[in-house]
Amino acid sequence: MRLAEAWRVALDALRANRLRSALTMLGVIIGVGAVVVLVAIGTGAKNEVEAQVEGLGSNLMLVVPGRLEFGSAPSASRLSLRDADAVAEVVGDPRRVTATVASGETVRAGGRERFTTVQGVLATTPEVFDRPVGRGRYFTESDVRTGRRVAVLGATVARALFPDRDPIGQQVTVAGVRFRVSGLFAPLGQSLGVDRDDEIHIPISAAQRLLGVDRVDGLAIKAPDREHIDDLRARVVAELSQRHPDTEFSAVTQEQILGVLGDILGVLTGVLAAIAGISLLVGGVGVSNIMLVSVRERTREIGLRKAVGARPRDIGLQFLLEAVLLTTVGGVLGMGLGVGSSLLVGALSPVPASITWWSLALAFGVSAAVGIVFGVAPAQRAGRLDPVVALRSE
Amino acid sequence: MTGPAVEAERVARTYRLEGFSVRALREVSLTVERGDYVAIVGPSGSGKSTLMHLLGGLDRPTSGRLRLDGRDVAGLSPAELARLRNEVIGFVFQAFHLLPRTSAVENVALPLVYRGLGARKRRAAAAEMLERVGLGHRLTHRPNQMSGGEQQRVAIARALVTGPSVLLADEPTGNLDSATGESVLHLLETLNAESGVAVVLVTHDRDVAARARRQIAMRDGRVASDSAQTDQEPSGGTP
Ligand SMILES: Nc1ncnc2c1ncn2[C@@H]1O[C@H](COP(=O)(O)OP(=O)(O)OP(=O)(O)O)[C@@H](O)[C@H]1O
Numbered sequence: 230m231r232l233a234e235a236w237r238v239a240l241d242a243l244r245a246n247r248l249r250s251a252l253t254m255l256g257v258i259i260g261v262g263a264v265v266v267l268v269a270i271g272t273g274a275k276n277e278v279e280a281q282v283e284g285l286g287s288n289l290m291l292v293v294p295g296r297l298e299f300g301s302a303p304s305a306s307r308l309s310l311r312d313a314d315a316v317a318e319v320v321g322d323p324r325r326v327t328a329t330v331a332s333g334e335t336v337r338a339g340g341r342e343r344f345t346t347v348q349g350v351l352a353t354t355p356e357v358f359d360r361p362v363g364r365g366r367y368f369t370e371s372d373v374r375t376g377r378r379v380a381v382l383g384a385t386v387a388r389a390l391f392p393d394r395d396p397i398g399q400q401v402t403v404a405g406v407r408f409r410v411s412g413l414f415a416p417l418g419q420s421l422g423v424d425r426d427d428e429i430h431i432p433i434s435a436a437q438r439l440l441g442v443d444r445v446d447g448l449a450i451k452a453p454d455r456e457h458i459d460d461l462r463a464r465v466v467a468e469l470s471q472r473h474p475d476t477e478f479s480a481v482t483q484e485q486i487l488g489v490l491g492d493i494l495g496v497l498t499g500v501l502a503a504i505a506g507i508s509l510l511v512g513g514v515g516v517s518n519i520m521l522v523s524v525r526e527r528t529r530e531i532g533l534r535k536a537v538g539a540r541p542r543d544i545g546l547q548f549l550l551e552a553v554l555l556t557t558v559g560g561v562l563g564m565g566l567g568v569g570s571s572l573l574v575g576a577l578s579p580v581p582a583s584i585t586w587w588s589l590a591l592a593f594g595v596s597a598a599v600g601i602v603f604g605v606a607p608a609q610r611a612g613r614l615d616p617v618v619a620l621r622s623e
Numbered sequence: 624m625t626g627p628a629v630e631a632e633r634v635a636r637t638y639r640l641e642g643f644s645v646r647a648l649r650e651v652s653l654t655v656e657r658g659d660y661v662a663i664v665g666p667s668g669s670g671k672s673t674l675m676h677l678l679g680g681l682d683r684p685t686s687g688r689l690r691l692d693g694r695d696v697a698g699l700s701p702a703e704l705a706r707l708r709n710e711v712i713g714f715v716f717q718a719f720h721l722l723p724r725t726s727a728v729e730n731v732a733l734p735l736v737y738r739g740l741g742a743r744k745r746r747a748a749a750a751e752m753l754e755r756v757g758l759g760h761r762l763t764h765r766p767n768q769m770s771g772g773e774q775q776r777v778a779i780a781r782a783l784v785t786g787p788s789v790l791l792a793d794e795p796t797g798n799l800d801s802a803t804g805e806s807v808l809h810l811l812e813t814l815n816a817e818s819g820v821a822v823v824l825v826t827h828d829r830d831v832a833a834r835a836r837r838q839i840a841m842r843d844g845r846v847a848s849d850s851a852q853t854d855q856e857p858s859g860g861t862p
């Protein structure tokens with residue numbers, strides 16, 4: 230029998246049971262679609278996080294007290310502004326170092342209010358984090374020294390408090406204390422559902438007085454170059470350890486954060502793909518099941534075909550192609566479903582979805598392979614049927 | 624080609640079941656000459672169908688030697704035997720066994736699919752064969768759109784489209800009323816006379832058997848009588 234003929238016979242058989250073929254295919258469609266969309270979400274999340282971390286500025290290093298590990302509670306900070314000065318000394322350039330103390334506070338203006346993150350920071354922050362002010366101006370070193378009550382608003386806060394006015398020069402109260410708006414950040418947008426414009430910056434001295442503390446939560450350093458960043462990190466940790474012998478310090482570079490996040494999200498993507506793969510496997514079992522039913526139903530047909538000269542392999546090929554056709558057509562439709570839902574997820578939810586070619590190719594390849602693997606047993610059974618017994622079957 | 628179409632030498636067929644075995648055929652020897660017209664009769668369970676399956680290469684004997692068109696089936700692989708069936712044998716069954724949802728021409732063309740013939744040639748040969756069995760006007764009808772007699776004619780066309788040496792018909796009129804059955808038998812006789820294909824026919828009807836050139840009676844898995852060997856004895860049959 231010619232191969233083209235075998236394809237036609239297989240196609241006819243599938244058409245004869247449209248609903249059953251469609252339902253069987255659905256298992257494969259869902260499986261392949263799930264692989265594509267889940268891998269797209271995982272990859273998209275990874276890309277997004279990496280872009281965000283990279284967006285923090287180049288050669289960035291973050292220093293916090295305590296051990297930076299999952300499961301370990303952050304220890305009470307003993308860092309102070311004097312430590313920031315000492316670290317600036319080690320780095321050799323005070324403009325490359327900033328310190329931060331953060332707190333969630335309610336900010337009010339003209340009868341409106343918003344609960345937001347208040348960041349008390351040094352005047353060097355825009356440079357360290359590569360985040361320039363959009364309009365107005367940031368506070369200066371002397372503002373920080375004197376603890377002046379000035380604030381720079383993120384776009385979301387500005388919109389919430391001043392929907393119809395220019396905020397610059399206006400008064401806001403932070404936890405009941407009055408501040409004057411000196412500048413506005415350019416909008417950064419959302420990432421992974423977090424609004425990066427929902428914060429305000431005030432001088433760290435003003436923040437410490439507001440909160441009644443003199444601690445510093447952490448330091449951020451913009452290293453002069455990439456090569457010596459590890460060396461610098463060691464010297465910074467050594468300096469801080471010397472100043473606080475009973476406290477451990479952790480310093481992570483942007484690259485390390487990227488690496489860790491990339492690993493986590495890579496594992497996440499793998500796990501998602503594996504879960505989706507299981508549903509593809511279930512789809513394959515469905516194909517195998519329906520092929521066995523099909524062989525049983527058409528036993529007399531098989532007997533007749535053998536009687537008129539079909540060889541075992543002609544019959545086997547016919548049923549194998551039927552299974553492969555089910556899974557490959559299902560695979561193509563599943564790819565369509567996966568791409569479609571990835572685009573939908575990307576458009577409707579904060580989770581970005583990034584469709585990857587390898588996941589499409591993999592899902593299709595696996596679905597074709599599933600057809601072969603799960604079609605072989607029923608096909609062999611059909612090919613080996615005794616024609617006399619087959620012709621006599623009900 | 625010379626020599627007999629089918630030659631069975633002391634063939635036996637035993638079915639092994641759990642604990643015991645059924646001897647469906649016991650050492651049957653039978654030669655079907657080219658162009659012959661043979662009727663097989665016998666009570667139910669006497670082994671007629673079993674013998675037909677062996678003669679058609681659908682089954683293999685447990686012992687004995689069987690030659691189809693001069694080729695011993697013992698040494699053939701399942702694929703080689705399938706090819707031999709395709710070339711030498713045409714089957715007609717009591718239950719027609721047409722493919723549902725498939726037109727008459729395509730049903731008739733089916734054996735040619737396994738011969739590797741292209742669609743156009745298959746269709747032409749099948750249409751011509753349907754014409755010969757008087758169904759030239761039913762080419763695109765499906766089995767469920769045809770009468771029983773018409774379906775059996777389609778089956779006969781399918782059996783003959785490959786130009787076989789032997790047509791094996793196991794109770795071909797068993798599912799038909801007597802008038803329709805008569806026309807099917809008449810068709811078989813005509814085709815036998817015109818194309819020279821040997822016909823082996825299983826029937827329960829004594830009158831039908833009497834019209835055949837040669838009659839074989841089976842009993843308990845054996846040939847009880849064969850008119851080819853008892854021609855000289857006065858049995859009231861044809862000379
Ligand atoms: N697959 C099988 N397994 C076991 N025994 C079988 C099998 N096929 C046939 N037989 C037995 O072999 C014997 C002959 O059966 P066969 O079908 O050849 O009879 P038959 O002459 O065609 O009868 P009928 O006129 O009823 O069609 C019977 O006793 C039957 O029970």
Ligand SMILES: [Mg+2]
Nearest residue numbers: 671672673793
């Ligand atoms: Mg029988």
